[in-house]
Amino acid sequence: MRMLALDWGTVRIGGAVSDPEGKFSFPLEKFIDSKNALAEIKQIISDLGVEKVLIGLPKGLAGQDTASTQSAEVFIALLKSQLVQPVEILDERFSSVAAGKTLASQGLSEKSQRDMKDNIAAQLMLQQYLDKKL
Numbered sequence: 001m002r003m004l005a006l007d008w009g010t011v012r013i014g015g016a017v018s019d020p021e022g023k024f025s026f027p028l029e030k031f032i033d034s035k036n037a038l039a040e041i042k043q044i045i046s047d048l049g050v051e052k053v054l055i056g057l058p059k060g061l062a063g064q065d066t067a068s069t070q071s072a073e074v075f076i077a078l079l080k081s082q083l084v085q086p087v088e089i090l091d092e093r094f095s096s097v098a099a100g101k102t103l104a105s106q107g108l109s110e111k112s113q114r115d116m117k118d119n120i121a122a123q124l125m126l127q128q129y130l131d132k133k134l
Contacts, residue, residue, distance in 0.1 A: 002048060005126035006032070006041070006055040007092060007118045008072045013037055014118025016126045017048055022133065025126035027119035037075070038082060045085060053085050056092025056125050090125055 001022045007014035015028040032040045044050065055076055058068040080087045 001051045003052045004050040005122045007122040012118055014122040016123035022130055025123045027123040031118050053087045054090050057089050
């Protein structure tokens with residue numbers, strides 16, 4: 001089953017997809033613009049044959065709601081109402097930190113990291129989800 005994982009943000013949304021067998025994850029080539037998010041996500045789902053959508057819910061380190069949690073929940077409700085594919089919520093704590101460390105270890109500049117970080121965070125979330133399912 002091909003899945004799409006989303007790392008939600010107010011400006012941009014990181015994305016990653018799995019292979020059709022649901023074993024490996026790959027970051028999208030570009031981030032999703034939050035202003036056109038629903039249309040872009042629907043297009044990705046259609047183009048790639050996505051059967052399930054996973055989205056990270058931003059929480060604080062102790063699991064508490066943050067300033068971003070409520071707006072993410074509104075977006076998640078929109079996705080659930082507009083998509084026929086099931087939408088599952090994931091814990092996204094530490095995904096951006098792990099993505100930053102991964103990119104920094106490759107010697108990428110801060111600008112390059114910024115452009116890729118959200119998609120890598122989504123990929124790490126998705127791969128962790130896939131690994132638990134195997």
